[in-house]
Amino acid sequence: xxxxxxxxxxxxxxxxxxxxxxxxxxxxxxxxxxxxxxxxxxxxxxxxxxxxxxxxxxxxxxxxxxxxxxxxxxxxxxxxxxxxxxxxxxxxxxxxxxxxxxxxxxxxxxxxxxxxxxxxxxxxxxxxxxxxxxxxxxxxxxxxxxxxxxxxxxxxxxxxxxxxxxxxxxxxxxxxxxxxxxxxxxxxxxxxxxxxxxxxxxxxxxxxxxxxxxxxxxxxxxxxxxxxxxxxxxxxxxxxxxxxxxxxxxxxxxxxxxxxxxxxxxxxxxx
Amino acid sequence: xxxxxxxxxxxxxxxxxxxxxxxxxxxxxxxxxxxxxxxxxxxxxxxxxxxxxxxxxxxxxxxxxxxxxxxxxxxxxxxxxxxxxxxxxxxxxxxxxxxxxxxxxxxxxxxxxxxxxxxxxxxxxxxxxxxxxxxxxxxxxxxxxxxxxxxxxxxxxxxxxxxxxxxxxxxxxxxxxxxxxxxxxxxxxxxxxxxxxxxxxxxxxxxxxxxxxxxxxxxxxxxxxxxxxxxxxxxxxxxxxxxxxxxxxxxxxxxxxxxxxxxxxxxxxxxxxxxxxxxxxxxxxxx
Numbered sequence: 001x002x003x004x005x006x007x008x009x010x011x012x013x014x015x016x017x018x019x020x021x022x023x024x025x026x027x028x029x030x031x032x033x034x035x036x037x038x039x040x041x042x043x044x045x046x047x048x049x050x051x052x053x054x055x056x057x058x059x060x061x062x063x064x065x066x067x068x069x070x071x072x073x074x075x076x077x078x079x080x081x082x083x084x085x086x087x088x089x090x091x092x093x094x095x096x097x098x099x100x101x102x103x104x105x106x107x108x109x110x111x112x113x114x115x116x117x118x119x120x121x122x123x124x125x126x127x128x129x130x131x132x133x134x135x136x137x138x139x140x141x142x143x144x145x146x147x148x149x150x151x152x153x154x155x156x157x158x159x160x161x162x163x164x165x166x167x168x169x170x171x172x173x174x175x176x177x178x179x180x181x182x183x184x185x186x187x188x189x190x191x192x193x194x195x196x197x198x199x200x201x202x203x204x205x206x207x208x209x210x211x212x213x214x215x216x217x218x219x220x221x222x223x224x225x226x227x228x229x230x231x232x233x234x235x236x237x238x239x240x241x242x243x244x245x246x247x248x249x250x251x252x253x254x255x256x257x258x259x260x261x262x263x264x265x266x267x268x269x270x271x
Numbered sequence: 272x273x274x275x276x277x278x279x280x281x282x283x284x285x286x287x288x289x290x291x292x293x294x295x296x297x298x299x300x301x302x303x304x305x306x307x308x309x310x311x312x313x314x315x316x317x318x319x320x321x322x323x324x325x326x327x328x329x330x331x332x333x334x335x336x337x338x339x340x341x342x343x344x345x346x347x348x349x350x351x352x353x354x355x356x357x358x359x360x361x362x363x364x365x366x367x368x369x370x371x372x373x374x375x376x377x378x379x380x381x382x383x384x385x386x387x388x389x390x391x392x393x394x395x396x397x398x399x400x401x402x403x404x405x406x407x408x409x410x411x412x413x414x415x416x417x418x419x420x421x422x423x424x425x426x427x428x429x430x431x432x433x434x435x436x437x438x439x440x441x442x443x444x445x446x447x448x449x450x451x452x453x454x455x456x457x458x459x460x461x462x463x464x465x466x467x468x469x470x471x472x473x474x475x476x477x478x479x480x481x482x483x484x485x486x487x488x489x490x491x492x493x494x495x496x497x498x499x500x501x502x503x504x505x506x507x508x509x510x511x512x513x514x515x516x517x518x519x520x521x522x523x524x525x526x527x528x529x530x531x532x533x534x535x536x537x538x539x540x541x542x543x544x545x546x547x548x549x550x551x552x553x554x555x556x557x558x
Contacts, residue, residue: 009466013466017362017363021363023356025360027356031393046401089292091288096286096289110296110300111292114300115490118510121514121532124514125531148299155292167282171282216519226387229392237395266372269376
């Protein structure tokens with residue numbers, strides 16, 4: 001009797017947990033699917049389900065030069081910010097990853113703090129400092145601002161990759177007479193490369209998508225894609241934006257698939 | 272071991288390698304924040320007269336205080352929804368095979384990497400007057416007039432919960448993965464049911480993950496400028512938009528600075544409460 005009661009109880013627990021998990025997973029994926037479906041509408045509104053399907057809004061997107069211009073700016077800034085984040089972030093990660101010193105832990109907290117502090121407050125602060133020292137807003141100030149908020153992803157992923165690196169490998173290499181630089185190039189770098197690439201990928205995506213820092217640090221000539229989209233959406237609901245969203249969703253899924261192959265992204269983020 | 276030569280440790284690198292990033296952060300992160308703080312201590316927009324006027328203005332103004340209050344409440348609601356929905360995902364992840372595990376992670380990851388404007392736009396399509404929910408309910412004859420879902424607290428919370436879900440789920444998956452599965456069996460064989468085992472064994476042992484997830488979700492939810500402004504609309508004002516309006520539209524930099532500092536302090540206070548809880552829970556988990 002008691003045994004039966006316990007299995008019924010276990011069944012109720014597993015049923016509730018599984019159901020909630022499935023509902024949550026649907027909740028996560030549904031919005032992207034909805035936008036993707038709506039973007040193929042043949043009509044003029046964002047009705048779901050669409051009255052018919054066509055590629056007309058994707059064709060429309062082809063001629064939307066304002067969006068092209070904004071996308072190009074976002075891409076250039078994201079590439080520079082990612083490059084700078086990788087150079088500065090990997091060096092810093094090497095220094096702090098194995099150190100037990102207090103200074104290493106303090107630096108680690110400093111480098112991670114852009115993740116929790118409001119980016120909008122940082123954007124305003126950076127704008128005020130740049131105007132105080134007489135540096136006008138430009139693509140350069142954008143790259144600097146983006147690097148501050150993107151570097152934590154590179155540092156965190158590189159530190160995680162270094163933590164899984166066997167110290168004995170470095171010792172063996174040194175015992176066999178390799179110089180530190182040679183060991184770094186031939187042993188350390190290849191082993192932590194997937195971690196660096198995963199961090200760089202997330203940094204790139206968050207720079208490309210950044211609004212709060214860009215809002216303050218761009219000049220009038222530098223239109224950024226997410227800001228352009230945001231301003232378009234505040235005015236009216238445009239189906240062209242749905243098509244653009246479709247392109248971004250498909251590109252994201254494709255890049256995540258490639259990253260999963262190259263770096264084992266999913267394992268990397270759960271360890 | 273004691274006979275090892277006193278050569279340099281080949282397994283670690285010098286702290287000097289952190290110097291470039293440290294310098295970069297001093298110049299472009301610490302200095303701007305100090306400048307922000309300095310300007311917030313001025314009573315006039317030109318920054319000539321020192322004083323606490325901006326802070327007094329904020330703290331004596333019921334409107335400003337209500338914006339702060341509703342922002343902090345919003346963060347709590349989003350965090351609660353993420354925890355309730357995110358925990359079962361992490362639990363399911365530990366019970367399925369490696370193929371399904373990868374699929375779950377990629378689903379959870381997708382919103383983190385999709386453009387925030389796109390994610391928010393999707394919720395406008397779903398929650399709008401002619402959105403999916405209203406269209407479905409109307410065609411089923413359940414309601415006559417469309418429900419107001421967009422521009423409501425409910426809409427903002429649900430949209431933010433979807434957007435921030437990975438920040439909760441990923442630390443939970445890590446934490447649950449570290450729990451010895453034998454403890455689960457031990458609890459069951461000692462006569463505790465599944466629910467009891469969950470609340471008495473699994474949940475307490477996963478507290479570090481819960482706290483890490485809550486910290487990230489809370490901070491992200493209250494600073495989520497785009498989702499708040501698009502799903503909340505003009506009627507609902509939260510701290511980020513308040514800050515942006517004062518800085519950009521009204522050009523009142525000292526007041527915007529004071530708002531920023533108060534907002535920063537609020538976030539830091541919440542983060543340090545969570546961190547303290549985390550330290551206590553680690554002691555609890557180890558006991």
